[in-house]
Amino acid sequence: MKKKNTPPKSGTETAIDKKLQLPEQETAKTIKLEEFTADGTDELMTTNHGVRINDDQHSLKAGERGSTLLEDFILREKITHFDHERIPERIVHARGSGAHGVFKLYKSQSAFTKAAFLNDTETETPVFVRFSTVAGSRGSTDLARDVRGFAVKFYTQEGNFDLVGNNMPVFFIQDAIKFPDLVHAVKPEPDNEMPQAASAHDTFWDFISLMPESTHMVMWLMSDRAIPRSYRMMEGFGVHTFRFINAEGVSSFVKFHWKPVLGVHSVAWDEAQHISGKDPDFHRRDLWDAIEAGAFAEWELGIQVVAEEDEFKFDFDLLDPTKLIPEELVPVEIIGKMTLNRNPDNFFAETEQVAFHVGHVVPGIDFTNDPLMQGRLFSYTDTQLIRLGGPNFHEIPINRPVVPVHNHQRDGHMRQTINRGKVSYNPNSLGGNDPAQVKAADGGFAVYPERIDARKVRARSKSFLDHFSQAKLFFNSQSEPEKNHMIDAFTFELGKVKTVAIRERMLGILSLVDEGLAAEVAYGLGLHVPEPEQPLNKSFGADEDPSTYESVLREGSLSASTALSMAGTVKDSIRSRKIAILAADGVNGSSLKHVKSALEAEGAIVEVIAPRLGGIIAEDNSMLAVDQSFLTAASVLFDAVYVPGGTNSVATIEAEANAVHFLNEAFKHCKAIAADGEAMQVLEATYFSRKLPADFKEETVLREGIVVTEDSKKLAKLFIKAIAQHRFWNRENPRKVPA
Numbered sequence: 001m002k003k004k005n006t007p008p009k010s011g012t013e014t015a016i017d018k019k020l021q022l023p024e025q026e027t028a029k030t031i032k033l034e035e036f037t038a039d040g041t042d043e044l045m046t047t048n049h050g051v052r053i054n055d056d057q058h059s060l061k062a063g064e065r066g067s068t069l070l071e072d073f074i075l076r077e078k079i080t081h082f083d084h085e086r087i088p089e090r091i092v093h094a095r096g097s098g099a100h101g102v103f104k105l106y107k108s109q110s111a112f113t114k115a116a117f118l119n120d121t122e123t124e125t126p127v128f129v130r131f132s133t134v135a136g137s138r139g140s141t142d143l144a145r146d147v148r149g150f151a152v153k154f155y156t157q158e159g160n161f162d163l164v165g166n167n168m169p170v171f172f173i174q175d176a177i178k179f180p181d182l183v184h185a186v187k188p189e190p191d192n193e194m195p196q197a198a199s200a201h202d203t204f205w206d207f208i209s210l211m212p213e214s215t216h217m218v219m220w221l222m223s224d225r226a227i228p229r230s231y232r233m234m235e236g237f238g239v240h241t242f243r244f245i246n247a248e249g250v251s252s253f254v255k256f257h258w259k260p261v262l263g264v265h266s267v268a269w270d271e272a273q274h275i276s277g278k279d280p281d282f283h284r285r286d287l288w289d290a291i292e293a294g295a296f297a298e299w300e301l302g303i304q305v306v307a308e309e310d311e312f313k314f315d316f317d318l319l320d321p322t323k324l325i326p327e328e329l330v331p332v333e334i335i336g337k338m339t340l341n342r343n344p345d346n347f348f349a350e351t352e353q354v355a356f357h358v359g360h361v362v363p364g365i366d367f368t369n370d371p372l373m374q375g376r377l378f379s380y381t382d383t384q385l386i387r388l389g390g391p392n393f394h395e396i397p398i399n400r401p402v403v404p405v406h407n408h409q410r411d412g413h414m415r416q417t418i419n420r421g422k423v424s425y426n427p428n429s430l431g432g433n434d435p436a437q438v439k440a441a442d443g444g445f446a447v448y449p450e451r452i453d454a455r456k457v458r459a460r461s462k463s464f465l466d467h468f469s470q471a472k473l474f475f476n477s478q479s480e481p482e483k484n485h486m487i488d489a490f491t492f493e494l495g496k497v498k499t500v501a502i503r504e505r506m507l508g509i510l511s512l513v514d515e516g517l518a519a520e521v522a523y524g525l526g527l528h529v530p531e532p533e534q535p536l537n538k539s540f541g542a543d544e545d546p547s548t549y550e551s552v553l554r555e556g557s558l559s560a561s562t563a564l565s566m567a568g569t570v571k572d573s574i575r576s577r578k579i580a581i582l583a584a585d586g587v588n589g590s591s592l593k594h595v596k597s598a599l600e601a602e603g604a605i606v607e608v609i610a611p612r613l614g615g616i617i618a619e620d621n622s623m624l625a626v627d628q629s630f631l632t633a634a635s636v637l638f639d640a641v642y643v644p645g646g647t648n649s650v651a652t653i654e655a656e657a658n659a660v661h662f663l664n665e666a667f668k669h670c671k672a673i674a675a676d677g678e679a680m681q682v683l684e685a686t687y688f689s690r691k692l693p694a695d696f697k698e699e700t701v702l703r704e705g706i707v708v709t710e711d712s713k714k715l716a717k718l719f720i721k722a723i724a725q726h727r728f729w730n731r732e733n734p735r736k737v738p739a
């Protein structure tokens with residue numbers, strides 16, 4: 001029987017507050033979201049005003065073949081709502097994916113901060129995370145070369161704390177007033193709206209080549225960090241230096257880090273471009289599928305804490321967002337773990353409407369004078385006002401704190417709360433002066449009383465002028481393959497730039513980072529490396545002397561920092577990696593099944609790919625299910641590939657151009673490849689057969705990433721070890737491999 005159609009519950013303050021004041025506070029978020037959820041099952045269809053609908057298929061007409069009547073309120077309501085379904089996409093970070101989860105603290109940080117969620121190791125703090133690219137529109141590809149947003153909303157018992165970071169620890173500019181210029185430069189060019197989700201065009205590099213402060217960040221952007229294998233395999237950074245304040249009022253500086261449990265991994269640039277065509281939702285799907293499969297995404301939260309008295313002990317300024325604190329100088333202490341374990345129920349309601357803000361802090365966490373951070377404190381509320389349509393966006397379920405909200409703010413577009421009584425001002429006597437302000441000792445937010453004694457100026461501190469030592473540090477810290485990828489990335493991006501003067505100006509800047517890098521990129525562009533243009537920096541006020549803004553060339557105290565390379569983050573795990581098995585009728589079913597279950601036992605996701613969908617009949621006449629055909633699958637969507645034996649299967653695969661292409665591409669993108677001894681003839685049909693190792697001992701496999709053996713037990717063991725290494729970048733030497 002259909003259940004009775006009850007009117008939608010209104011989110012009155014009292015109803016919600018009752019729920020939120022349950023003793024089990026950590027369940028409050030779930031309860032609150034359910035309050036607003038319609039699951040679409042076993043429900044009767046109504047209009048938005050609760051009237052039951054009898055016919056949703058036909059509009060009201062004057063006769064069967066007559067015109068539609070204006071009186072049809074059901075049609076009008078439905079079409080009007082549809083016409084208004086879209087809201088403006090985010091001006092930056094429009095393309096994103098979100099997930100729910102929890103944060104659990106390992107060890108109390110009360111020595112540094114009084115923030116309750118960083119003090120109590122018993123509390124599980126609910127979180128919502130949104131990952132994003134920066135430049136592309138909402139429907140653009142996940143695999144653009146770009147910075148990734150990494151925004152975390154902690155629903156703490158003291159209110160929401162948003163850590164609105166990126167997967168790179170520094171930023172392009174030092175002052176928020178340059179943000180609109182940066183974004184205008186990187187977005188599609190305004191005359192023809194091209195290119196989409198790409199920095200490889202004239203306006204971006206024009207701006208960058210005139211702004212040497214962006215050099216460190218573009219080194220990160222041209223590194224493989226800009227093309228992650230998965231959101232689950234990215235680091236996250238709060239970027240700015242924040243303040244911690246403890247219960248005694250003592251403040252220290254802090255940088256936040258997210259370290260992925262699966263290590264930090266990327267795809268190859270050629271692969272990224274192919275994925276953009278084969279599956280532009282690649283990262284979104286990866287996160288969604290992993291969570292659905294129970295392979296929850298995990299990061300450890302790390303902090304670098306600097307005592308207030310050590311503020312000036314570094315050869316860079318802690319307030320400068322183009323600088324990081326090398327881990328060799330201040331180690332990252334791991335303090336907790338975040339697990340993303342639940343997909344959103346509704347993309348629009350949650351992922352699209354979530355509103356992050358750097359200004360959402362809780363007692364114990366405060367801002368610094370980083371001029372980029374200060375400008376962000378304005379921008380995020382401002383952008384929500386246009387995007388979400390008014391000042392009540394905090395009432396949207398995904399944005400609500402899990403603790404009650406009481407103040408005298410009232411009314412405005414789409415107000416949900418029904419405030420009772422006459423009193424909406426403070427102080428008052430008519431309402432017993434409720435709600436009451438809260439003493440700092442009882443959890444009221446009290447700002448850190450930083451001493452300020454200065455003149456008002458539009459200027460930049462001289463301590464912000466060294467734009468190159470950390471760019472050098474980053475380049476010097478990369479492994480050889482990572483450096484090669486950066487050279488290729490600069491050559492690609494500048495190769496897409498049409499204006500030769502911009503290419504040359506950028507080469508001049510690169511020569512200040514590393515002459516070898518500049519020379520290699522210049523070679524690819526068919527140019528000579530010029531002397532850097534003077535003055536380097538074109539970012540100064542009209543009445544200022546450019547020389548006061550000249551970059552300082554300084555040798556930093558470190559020549560390399562291991563934490564800056566991804567090479568050292570390989571974990572001995574193939575959990576949630578995607579493996580393709582290429583098979584056809586006549587396959588050796590027992591070795592296929594053995595290898596498949598060995599991979600699955602290690603947490604990998606294995607798919608059988610065959611000439612057609614349905615099933616294949618193995619040598620022993622058993623039927624094996626097919627997951628994808630060669631038409632729908634592509635090597636770039638997998639981490640590794642295995643070809644089992646079986647005479648007929650091997651002959652079919654060898655003759656199938658898509659299968660041979662699959663293997664060639666997997667080789668080109670440096671992935672692990674395995675074949676039963678019998679399937680050697682398939683490998684011989686590839687262009688890389690001449691590069692196969694003469695033997696397939698463990699050392700060879702772990703160097704080359706290719707395993708061929710008759711023994712399927714040995715094959716599974718070696719293949720698993722090879723996949724865990726992620727990629728065999730040494731195959732790129734010599735680098736230009738056809739596919």
Ligand code: HDD
Pocket residue numbers: 090091092093096130131132148149150151164165166170171175176177179238239240321354355356372375376379380381383384
């Ligand atoms: Fe920003 C969104 C991260 C500088 C202005 N930013 C946004 C998002 C992330 C960041 C992850 C997407 C949040 C989401 O998923 O909804 N932004 C950063 C980082 C920065 C940074 C790490 C430098 C350290 N941003 C920055 C500046 C300004 C902005 C300097 C402006 C002065 N950012 C915005 C914005 C956005 C935004 C226009 C667009 C959508 C939104 O806020 O909600 O206000």
